[in-house]
Amino acid sequence: MNTRVVLGGIAGAIIIIAATVYVSRRTDHDSHAASGEVIEGVVQDGSGRRVLYWHDPMVQGQRFDRPGKSPFMDMQLVPKYAEEGSDTGVQISPALTQNLGIRTAAVERAEFGDRVSALGRIEADERRRYAMPARVEGYVERLFVRAVGDPVSKGEKVAEIYSPDVLSAQQEYLALMSASGLPNSESLVQAARRRLALFGMDEREIDAISKSRTAQARFGVYAPATGFVTDLNAREGAQIEAGANLLSIADLSQVWLIVEVPEAQSGHLRAGDDVTATLGNAPNREIKGKIDFIYPVLDPQTRTARVRIVVANDSGDLRPGMLATAHLDAMSRETLSVPSEAVIYTGERTIVIVRNDNSFRPVEVRIGAEARGRTEVLSGLEVGEQVVASGQFLIDSEASLSGVLARLSDDGTQNARMSARDEAAQVSAQPTDLISATGRVVSVDHEAGRVTLQHGPIPQLNWPEMTMAFRLADPQLAHSLGVGDVIRFSLRAKPEDGAYVIETATKEAQR
Structure with a gap:
């Protein structure tokens, strides 16, 4: 049991x-x-x-x-x-990320405007030019300005004119003032006073003769504004005709900067846009103004549009004829942007490295303007995404080893870029696109035209010391090589059909 x-x-x-x-x-x-x-x-x-x-x-x-x-x-x-990780990214541990000094930045919206630079010249403000014509025939008895460029102040007497017509009008005015018992006498006096003003007499001089009851042989001509004499057509003692211009004055407290902007860039400008400019004789001095007017007609020879900029000149340092370079900011726009240091240029495309947790992937982007350390992104990213701003080339090398970028490059519809390592290899291999190295022959396949070499490090391809099989560009070259030979060979920088190709090989003396 x-x-x-x-x-x-x-x-x-x-x-x-x-x-x-x-x-x-x-x-x-x-x-x-x-x-x-x-x-x-x-x-x-x-x-x-x-x-x-x-x-x-x-x-x-x-x-x-x-x-x-x-x-x-x-x-x-x-x-x-x-x-x-997937084929579109490379995994990097947080510890390695910190050791590599990888720094990320967010995709943000920022304001950008097309900046246009154009050469121009300072001109007098046409709306602040004043002509001083003679309103009656007469003679220039006295002239208080002697040359073009003389400064004048508003209300300053610049000349004295003797005119028989004005003298006769004064006597008529005084006679009407003394007459009594005339019907409508007051209206006749006012009409005579207005006639004197139309002849060019200043109201202060008319008041003076009204008080003194004495006609003056000469009457004064006074400056209508503060400025500088730009034309002087009269001399003391000269006879003048009615309508003849005695002199011209330009008020330079505000001037114009006239610039020529290329046709393609003029369409982005608008009246009221801010402008900064630097002078040819003082490149470190910056002046500010605003676009006042964009002329409607293009120059048929230069295909440029004239742009008028108003600039304050209270100090009087800006003189007509001076040259200046204007920097015009076109209408601003808000768009996506990344730090400029995050953008990688390969020569074929433009790339940024996007971070998602501990995964990094290359993304092809289309960029626009660059300003204040940021680059405009037209497509390829979304706001809030994290892009690598420092250490991206180290990530790029890691991605290249895992084959991420190569696979992306093979597909034109996916985001891709060449690795910094491959780009450096291409640059260093110019202009023949060959890389030189040395190695020892391990085996030779005469029929296949291949040779196996034990070679040293090849920095251009980021290869360590190792043994590797190569295809010979000229299969007959295999017959000149033997096991144990030390050779110097030229290697094509890019593989062909999955194999690296040796272009030339020469034996080196055995040591």
Whole structure:
């Protein structure tokens, strides 16, 4: 009886252990991919992490569905795991992000305006020019200004004129004032007074003769504004005709700056826009003004539009004829922007690196104007996104090793860019696009025209010292190489059909 109980207990324990092992293996199979298992055509590595594909980290854009030796390098293929990020980004740990000094900035809205620079000249304000014509025939008895450029003040007497007509009108006016008993005498006196004013007599002189009851042989000509004499057509003793211009005055307390703006840029300007300008004789001095008028006709020869800018000149330092460079800010607009340091130019496209948690991805953008350290973004980003403003080239190199940028470059509809490392390799390889290096021949395949070399570091491609197979541009070159030879070879900077090509190879003396 005891024996049966013991045997039954042992059998039950075996059944429980077997069931436990089965369930454990079943659960492990469900949660972890077993080594050699194929998921969606890709062989797994048994680590429990989902393998998306196998690749050679030194050759961009090449994927394999199973592990093995790289056909390009003397190394094993490595897995690309699902949690390492998608094909459009690269994962970087927070600790590494801090060590690399990566700094991000938000995509924000900012105001931008097209800035136009144009050369112009200072001119007198045409609305502040004054002509002083003679209203009656007569003679210039006295002239108080002697030359063009003399300053005058408003109300200052500039000349005295003798005119028989004005003298006769004064006597008539005084006679009417003395007459009594005449009908409408007051209206006749006022009419005679108005006649004197029309002849050019100043109201103060008319009041003076009204009080003294004595006619004056000469009457004065007074400046209508403060300014400078720009034309002087009279001399003392000269006879003048009615309507002849005695002199002209320009008020320079406000001047015009006339600039010529190219046709393509003139459409962005509006009256009232602020303008800053620098003078040719004082480039460090800045003057301010506003656009007053944009002339409606273009110059048919230069295809430019004349723009009139009003500038205050209280100090009188601005003189007609001076040259100045005007900087015109066109109508401002609010648009998306990023720090200018975040923009990467490859020569083929413009890129920024966008951060999403610990994932970084390159995004192609279309940019516009640049001002005050920020660059206008016309498309490719949204407000609030975080872009890398410092350390983006380090991220770019990491993205290149993972093949992100190469895959993006192959698809014209996706955002992409060339890596800073590849760009540097191209620049350093100019103008022949070849990279020189040395290595030792490990093996030679005469039929395939390939050679395997153990070479030193190649900084242009960011390669460490390693053993790697190359294709020969001229397969006959393989017959001149032997195992153990130390050669100096020229390598094309870009792979062709997944393999790097040696253009030339020469043996070096053995040491």
